[in-house]
Amino acid sequence: MSAIEICSLWKEYGSTVVLENIDLQVSAGEFVTLVGASGCGKSTFLRMLLGAESPTRGQLLLDGAPMTPEPGPDRGVVFQKYSVFPHLTAIANVLIAEEMEQAPWLGRLFGSARHEALAQAHDMLERVGLGPAADKYASELSGGMQQRLAIAQALMKNPRILLLDEPFGALDPGIRKDMHALILDLWERSGITIFMVTHDLKEGFDLGTRLLVFDKVRDDPQAPEAYGATITYDIPLQHGGQQPAELAPALQARLSSTHNKENA
Numbered sequence: 498m499s500a501i502e503i504c505s506l507w508k509e510y511g512s513t514v515v516l517e518n519i520d521l522q523v524s525a526g527e528f529v530t531l532v533g534a535s536g537c538g539k540s541t542f543l544r545m546l547l548g549a550e551s552p553t554r555g556q557l558l559l560d561g562a563p564m565t566p567e568p569g570p571d572r573g574v575v576f577q578k579y580s581v582f583p584h585l586t587a588i589a590n591v592l593i594a595e596e597m598e599q600a601p602w603l604g605r606l607f608g609s610a611r612h613e614a615l616a617q618a619h620d621m622l623e624r625v626g627l628g629p630a631a632d633k634y635a636s637e638l639s640g641g642m643q644q645r646l647a648i649a650q651a652l653m654k655n656p657r658i659l660l661l662d663e664p665f666g667a668l669d670p671g672i673r674k675d676m677h678a679l680i681l682d683l684w685e686r687s688g689i690t691i692f693m694v695t696h697d698l699k700e701g702f703d704l705g706t707r708l709l710v711f712d713k714v715r716d717d718p719q720a721p722e723a724y725g726a727t728i729t730y731d732i733p734l735q736h737g738g739q740q741p742a743e744l745a746p747a748l749q750a751r752l753s754s755t756h757n758k759e760n761a
């Protein structure tokens with residue numbers, strides 16, 4: 498059985514169709530990268546996987562059961578920006594999810610529960626390379642360090658699914674390379690299932706075990722809201738292996754032309 502099964506999924510906002518008729522099956526442990534023109538509904542798709550939005554039609558199943566319609570501990574998420582609390586230290590940022598869950602009224606743990614959570618939080622910071630920065634305020638950290646922190650925060654609850662919405666989009670190329678190595682390492686060690694939206698086709702090809710392209714198959718220039726995007730390519734990839742190079746330029750051209758049209 499697939500870990501995630503999506504059947505005839507649609508998402509509409511009023512009369513605007515954003516996503517239409519999406520069918521997808523994803524096994525546990527896959528690293529799925531998502532690309533598509535700006536505004537085609539990739540983040541909306543991710544928000545539905547998170548449980549922050551519901552489909553208008555269709556089904557989203559996790560291990561054969563309908564996905565809970567609210568974000569749960571089985572799903573972690575990292576956005577491009579603003580996932581961390583700037584006025585809290587790195588360690589407090591990682592602890593906060595645990596504290597809010599275990600002590601929702603006080604927002605603080607005590608005694609052995611705190612001791613245990615603190616040890617786990619320190620371990621998580623070490624795993625993302627932030628051990629020495631545990632007591633720094635998030636606002637003092639560089640962009641790359643803040644994204645490491647956001648990843649540590651998302652992984653603290655041991656989620657089965659990690660949702661990444663352009664997590665490295667605002668970072669310099671050198672830092673992005675480090676982050677790619679980090680995320681691949683975390684993915685390999687944990688066996689977690691990852692969905693990652695990216696605007697960078699190369700990043701999508703390099704990181705994913707599978708690349709999904711979202712695009713419209715039908716379009717009415719008189720009524721652009723009438724049709725939504727769907728998955729037009731579902732490309733299996735091999736890490737470090739030969740990528741379907743002949744597809745990349747065609748995809749890049751398609752993504753850029755739609756992007757330019759929208760920005761014109």
Ligand SMILES: Nc1ncnc2c1ncn2[C@@H]1O[C@H](COP(=O)(O)OP(=O)(O)OP(=O)(O)O)[C@@H](O)[C@H]1O
Nearest residue numbers: 510513515533534535536537538539540541542694
């Ligand atoms: N809450 C909402 N209400 C109405 N329309 C919305 C809402 N959220 C998203 N949309 C619309 O849905 C469409 C898809 O948005 P979404 O952010 O999912 O696209 P995207 O592919 O992630 O874009 P980008 O690559 O630019 O981040 C857009 O036209 C957006 O305006």
